[in-house]
Amino acid sequence: MKIALVGNPNVGKSTVFNALTGSNQQVGNWAGKTVERKAGTIHRDNLEIELVDLPGTYSLTAYTQEEIVTRQYILREKPDVVMAMVDASNIERNLYLVLQILELAPRVVIGLNMMDLAKSSGISLNAAELTKALNVSVVEIVAAKGVGIDKFLAEAVRVGLLKKDPLVRQVPYPSELEEKIQAMENLLKDISWASQYPLRWLALKRLERDPEIGQEWQSVSAPESSKDKKRETCCDSGDALNYKLKNIIELPGNDLLQSYEEEGWTKDHFEMAFADAKYNYISQILPRFLIQEDLRKPSLTDSLDRWILSPIWGYPVMILVLALVFWASFIASAPLGEAVSQGMAWAADFLVSLLQWIQAPAFLTSLVRDGIFAGVGAVLAFVPQIAIFFAFFSFLQDSGYLARAAFLGDRLMQLMGLHGKSFFSLVSSFGCNVPGIMATRTLEDPKDRLITMLLNPLIPCVPRLGVMSAVVAAFFPGTRGAMIMLSLLLISMLLVMISALFMRKVVDQKERSAFVMELPLYHLPTLRNVLWPTWHKTYTFLKRAWTFILAASIVVWLLSSFPQGVPMNSTWAGKMGEWLEFIGKPLGFDWKIMVAIIFGFTAKETTLSTLGILYGVAADASQSIAQAMTGAMSPLRAYTFLVVYMLYIPCLASVVTTYKESGSLRWTAFGIAYNLILSFIIGWIIFHGGQAMGFQ
Incomplete structure (x- = not known):
């Protein structure tokens, strides 16, 4: 049996999908689209059910990719039944999509979700009367608490097994x-x-x-x-x-x-006439199943939004929320990162002792200690930071706050000529540029989407911030370090704003599309809805650690260890550095820094692992790697390195994602070239400007 899960954004589809499919799900892209495809397998009553979570959409017209994908799936694949999710606290607009679905598929089951929130808002719904009004099965659910989900699926299976299609009510047009x-x-x-x-x-x-x-x-x-x-x-x-x-x-x-x-x-006259007829029909049947109580006390959402959406208090609140996220990601996670580093160091010592006990060749011992563990071990110390950031991000997204942040961010985005939803994408990039680039799918205008994609790599992700914080701690200890990190983030934000204005001219964006976003009711996310996406994104990072980063660490070790018996600057890595040194010399970089920057293209984390190998630091805390650089670089050169490292070409995964999302090799190459040129120009200005002011 094939079942499609359809609904407006923020109606709880992901909660229901995750609860029913668990780990039996696959995530990818729809063929030829940049819209995410989620499908899962369920086994019920000797049936194997394929549940497809279709993109959240407000209608089934042909203006966005989400709308096109949803209706094409229903028409092409002809699912046995459609599970239509409806927000009970906002039922009038949600029923508009349901009426459009009923024009495509007669076998539909409505899931009235968020019944608890509707009740607290003074809304009473009679599911039986709604069933009579549309001649469609209706199930009351509270997905966040797991109430009614199994019943929702059971009813969908029952309807899907009917021998004849039910006669649903048609919209009576004038x-x-x-x-x-x-x-x-x-x-x-x-x-x-x-x-x-x-x-x-x-x-x-x-x-x-x-x-x-x-x-x-x-x-x-x-x-x-x-x-x-x-x-x-x-x-x-x-x-x-x-x-x-x-x-x-x-x-x-x-x-x-x-x-x-x-x-x-005309075309517009017909569209408006059909839409008006549907809403008139909804208003006619609404009194049969809905009673709106007159609540004198404002709802929780109304009370919170007075502060959170305030033009005066909204921005300080947003800054405090983001500060809490970054504090937890970088400060509170430090003991966990230290524990991971110590664990990796212990594992390295154990394996080295074992290899020495069995009298393994010296090169194998060096590979394990100075290659694999010095490289991958330094990177795994960032896993707690990444996991905590994604957990906070999932919580804020599911609770309804990020939609408000995008609303507030729209005013800032307007100054840059961008869409308010671009703010959502750029904030995502602080965790990782890959999901940040993928988050541009929420932008309807292809030009808005492309500009935001090209700006994403200018936002320092968690791995980059981790490397930067380690270097800052070594060269600028104490309060100075906090000021240095703040200055780096301000440079990033300033360049994002300037680049946005420049990209508008390059991409030829003449008009900015309107900003329309639903502000869902606030609710407490379930632990599953926070932990599942956190685990998925963290697991993706861990896979990279054991693929890209492991391979890069081994390659760097080989290049820095052979030919054997020669000084480091005479190894293959040293020769490569000599070829690149003329590029880094105007910025005060030695060959080791240039090799680390080049290998950072595979994954930004490998910059730290490469430095660990080239500076001869075994698997140890990342702080030790940064301290090893202090003997080779002055504070001015270190600051220049931090700026270039923060801005230069994005990692390989980001480049591949940009190409997949944009579908353009030309624009992907332009983004790489832009970041590379911009980083070295800004680095040159900072280095020579600092020297002119007497800094060393």
Whole structure:
């Protein structure tokens, strides 16, 4: 059985999906789209169920990728049943999507979620009356507490196994509209393949001149005979819905549409008329199942938003929240990071002792101690920082606060010519640039999405911040270190703002799209909803530690150890550094720094592991690696290194993600070149400016 999970954003779909599928889920991208695809397997009553969590969307038009993916899945894959999630505290707008779903799929089960929040807001709902009004099964659930989820699935299975489709209530359009819909249906019903799909829906979309139905095929100039042959061949294929729908433009109906336009019925008129009819229908049936109590006391959400969304207090609150996240990520996690470092050092000593006991070759002992553990061990000390950051981020996202932060950030984003949702993406990048780049999927405008992608690498991620904090602690101890870290973050923010204005010109963004975002009710996230995404993202980082970083550490060890018996600057790594030294010399960098910067491209964490190997520090606390640099660099050179390291080319994973999300090799290459050039220009200015002012 195939079940689709559909609903507006922030209605609790992820909570239900995670509760039902657990670890039996796969996450990827929809083919040809930058929208995330989540699918999971469930075993119930001798059935193997594939549950697909479709992107959160407010409607099924064709304006965003989320809308297109959702409706194409329902049309192409024809799921046995659709589980429609509805926010009980905001049911009127949520039912608009449900009515659109019912035009595509007759087998639908509604899950009335957040019943507890609705009750606290003075909303009483009668699920039985809603069932009668739409002739659709309705189940009351409180997903955050695990209430009703199994019943929701059981009802979906029951409906999916029905021998006949239930007769759902159709939206009663005004008579003038019904005449036009019927006329279009009559023109389409003679098409051989049209009966496979909802004819009424096809007629509605044809009247709306839906951009996904044929507009791109108007320029097809093949002879009619070849078109007919191609259509006949194509339309026998189960994977040919796109071609079928796009060829509606060539079917009878152009004359009819022309006559409607002469009457004043344009594309926008039809869209608005259909939307008005749906909302009128909802307002008619709403009193049958909803009672809104008159609460004199404001709700918890209203009370909190008076402060959190205030133009005066909202920004200080946001700064305090972000400060708490960074404090917990970097300060509170320090003992855990130290424990990991000590554990890795103990493991290295144990393995080295074991290898020496069995009289293993010296190069193997060196590989384990000076290569693998010196490299990977230094990086694993960041795992507590990353895990804590992602846990806080998941909590803030699921609680409803991040939507408010994006709302507040929209004012700042406007100054940069960006969309408010870009703020959400840029904040995500403090954890890791990869999810930050992927978070641009929430931006509807492709140009907004591209600009935000190109800006993301200018935000220092947790691994970069970890390396930076280690170097800062060695060169600028005490209060000076805090001021230095603050100055680095301010440089990053300033360059993001300047680069945003520059990118607008390069990408040729002339108009900024409107900012529309739902502000969900506040609620306490479940432990599962916080821990599951935290584990998934941390596990992804750990996989990188044992793939990219392990491989890079071994390569660096090989380059710095051979030929054997020669000074470090005569090894292969030393020779590579000599070739690169002319680039770093104007910034005061020696060859070791340049080699570390180059290897940092594989993963930013490898910069620290590379320095650990090149400076001869065995698996130990990252602080020791930074201290080993103090003998080779002055404070001014160290600060220049920190700036260049913070800004230069993003890691390999970020580059690959940028290419996948943008689909453009040209823009990906532009982003790499921009970061590389910008970092060295700013580094040169700081180094020579510092020397001119007498700093060393």
